[in-house]
Amino acid sequence: MQVCLRDAGHECVAVTRQSTILPNGRETLALGNISAQTDWQEVLDGVECVVHLAGQAHVAGKAALNVQATFNAVNVEATINLVEQAINQRVKRFVYVSSIGVHGATSNDTFITEASPFIPYSPYTHSKYDAEKALQRLAAHSQMEWVIVRPPLIYAADAPGNFRQLLGIVEKGYPLPFAGLSNRRSMVALENVVDFLMCCCTHDKASNQAFVISDGQELSTTEIVTTLASGMGKRQCLFWIPDLLIKMGAALLGRQHTYTQLFGSLQVDSGKARLLLGWRPVISTHDGLVKAGREFLGK
Template sequence: MNKILVTGANGFVGSSLCDTLCRRGMDFVPVVRKADLNGQISVGDLGPDTDWTAALDGCDVVIHLAARVHVMNDSASDPLAAFRAVNVDATLNLARQALAKGVKRFVFVSSIKVNGEETTNQAFTAFDEPAPIDPYGQSKLEAEIALQELGNVTGLEVVIVRPPLVYGPGVRANFRRLMQLVKIGVPLPLGAIHNRRSMVAVDNLVDLLVLCASHPAAAGQVFMVSDDHDVSISELLRLLAAAMGKRSMLLALPAGLIAGAAAVLGKSAVASRLLGSLQVDINHTKSTLQWQPPVSMEFALKKTVAAYRAHS
């Protein structure tokens, strides 16, 4: 049985992945920046000189989740350099040390931002020409390229997964704010918005990552992942309201009016995420790995809302 090293093990996705590996009786090593639980291995801040020796002992597979994540209003003086140091240089350092320790497969969790920020008539696929817009997406693309080049030279089996927005129990940031607004019954001017967005429940993402750690056909592949059920922002809000047992409070304002008001308030980036479409095509993932998302979006949203209500 493979022994899996999991980086970012105490993060949103990492903690769910470790819980799943534990339930399935799989051997794994949870790695974090600063250990706070028994069994975790601390490696400190991620960088090009991080020592992974102890964590990699006996491991056959790495699932690399740890990263410098995308944030609004980045305060770094040089955001691209900051992203590269962690997402590119530190990732390549880990991969090289993993090779030296006999690791056979490296599963890299990238981002749909490698493809771009918005779709129009066609969903993003794993075969599209990458078009990252921001420094985070650019750093993820550079990491993908560096890993693929390393794999081509050394035989390391590189698997890349590009998730869109990930949600589930404990989700924070914009998704949590949406739940807060639904909970308190704030009327939202999004009832006439019929965009299409792909998301992925953390349970579905984790299930795919575990499969990518061992499936023979996964080696050398790039995979898109989603719940395979795209929704508009208005539909999402209605589903969240239903999960809370509330009536959705949606006003039908034109998208142009909302975008204009957001621009005046300096919130154009937020508006684009609410109004625009971003869809991913997971047919390649499903056919190559014979995989289906095991959890429906409706079930996952109910689970997410239940956890939110229990802790708010």
């Protein structure tokens, strides 16, 4: 995102855990793991807008002994610390990337909008919901504007987590039980996320608003897998298993959430972003998935 902001003429400071060199040759500022004690004063000096992307998405090892506390430490307490220091430094706008998961794990036959009820269902989504509320509460007593963005699955060739695993499985050509699925999944390409966040940084009407976003197209898991395979120049082998058997197997293995992600529906209506901000995705889901598959294979 730093590269895109600079290309658009904005001065930008990127903060990471470890120092890295970006494609434009610029180095990021390394602060290590963020916490409630992180000192942001030097970083925030002269900054007009903060885009907060950092967060804890997965927990493993000793941290798994107290999952909620681990998520809260980074996603809630560290965020509160950053918000408070941003207010003290007179930052004009704070853009927070939350998760569509604050509205639940599935949408069934409906579309999730900004008006949908909050149904956080996991330690991670509870922490994102709590961070949203803390941002709004603190900003309400200051001059700082807030923007909250709730994306569904963000995909790209170098995406981490479950999408990375799916790319690896498709690349290896393993047979998958995804034939004939009729579920509908909204996703959002990394390129579209970056473009929308840039819009949120500058658009007057984004002030003090929450947005759910997506590519604007819903695909079944069958279509997602076959499109990724197409980008890799492969033909994916899919077969059919009765849904009840898959659901029972997932329950026995303790993988109910994985079952929901692969076989359930999660549809997002990003109409507010289009109507209020005039935003349009810069890449379609089909083209984004083909690109992700092609670039993953190239790595």
